[in-house]
Amino acid sequence: MTGSLPLPPGPPDPGKARQALVLSTVGEPEQLRSDAARNRTRLLDAASRLMAERGAANLTMESVAAAAGVGKGTVFRRFGDRTGLLIALLDHREGLLQAAFLSGPPPMGPDAPAAERLHAFGPAVMRHERDHHELILASRTDPLRAYAVPAHRLRLSHVAMLLRGARVEGDTELLAHTLLGSIDAALVHHLTRRRGMPLEALDQGWHDLVSRLGAAR
Amino acid sequence: MTGSLPLPPGPPDPGKARQALVLSTVGEPEQLRSDAARNRTRLLDAASRLMAERGAANLTMESVAAAAGVGKGTVFRRFGDRTGLLIALLDHREGLLQAAFLSGPPPMGPDAPAAERLHAFGPAVMRHERDHHELILASRTDPLRAYAVPAHRLRLSHVAMLLRGARVEGDTELLAHTLLGSIDAALVHHLTRRRGMPLEALDQGWHDLVSRLGAAR
């Protein structure tokens, strides 16, 4: 989230990085000049519409700029590059999922015991990924970039927290990475679409894995 | 491996897909016309040299073609696209690793018990990835493509086999995916380079994970 511009604006953030992560549910694009803010929303709307019409693969920066009625340079200034635009777009759609596990009702939300929340987390993420796979996959041009996306970092710290809450022993950060890896969008898509594995089998695999790591339901 | 051309030549493979996977240690580029074969090796040599000189990011298809003394079209004909070239290049370098776990000495090779082989597998893969991270990361443009690379499929079926050999219960294919995901090149690079985690901690995490899945050493 944060819609932080990849390079142009630099890091004006003095000392609240930690809070920024916690608060980074869904994008507060930090203050922009009025014209810039207006163009930002125009661009996201245009991109969203074009993607729905012609698919992510056919989404060109120039067409987005034209549809939003701005110059191409403006798109790059705002989002850094094509991937940045796609990530910003994706960001818009993470709100519900994040609300569900941060503050929603049990079993995902904070009123359920940690182990239960953990068990509920995987299936919910996989369904979210199924629903947005085109955008997610399209935004994965650079394999390293995914780890820097705030939405991913939020998931990671959330899972690590749940592991600790469920009294799972060991390096919880590493285990969280492993758990998230097992429900990675690309893997899920590969297994369900190309290999024909039903999503329920993946749910089962998730529960099995979580249990083996020591978080009984 | 197999260096099978992504699209142009089509699927002339009648009914030995399974054997092909098993045999696909390191590339037998199926029979090519003499000039094509010669150009193929020239191209791989040129690409390898240019990559060493200027880095993977600066490797352009045109420069490779020029360095090999062929036309640009030839490069695309042979490797399909840039990613195909990078994967073919990577293929060349997988030989030692594959030999080590397919037919090398214990603890990786076939003369050790399955659980022990499994424990030895992770650290070996991670070191291989560390040594070739630039090429591996550069070849990961399309997140789905990685699953289709024969080297990956070989690792997958190998790990699944070891899991069965170690009498691990459950969906071994799914578990193998999870295990491989936990030592994915991008993740390892992220954790060691960007997060400063020592590789030994990842080794430890691997042993821990394998043990929790039920393969005691």
Add this chain to the structure above:
DNA sequence: ACATTAAACGGACCACGGTCCGCTTGCTCC
């Protein structure tokens, strides 16, 4: 109101990946 200035804008420009198609060349079969 006006001056000042940093930020935003936009489109010409460039480099690279990928395609296309007319030409050439190495194989196979007589």
Add this chain to the structure above:
DNA sequence: GGAGCAAGCGGACCGTGGTCCGTTTAATGT
């Protein structure tokens, strides 16, 4: 060794991502 032909070749061509820089504009201070 020659004919026929599928495979290979190469470079002109095109679309798109990304950069650059001269111009415009919104905010701020007086």
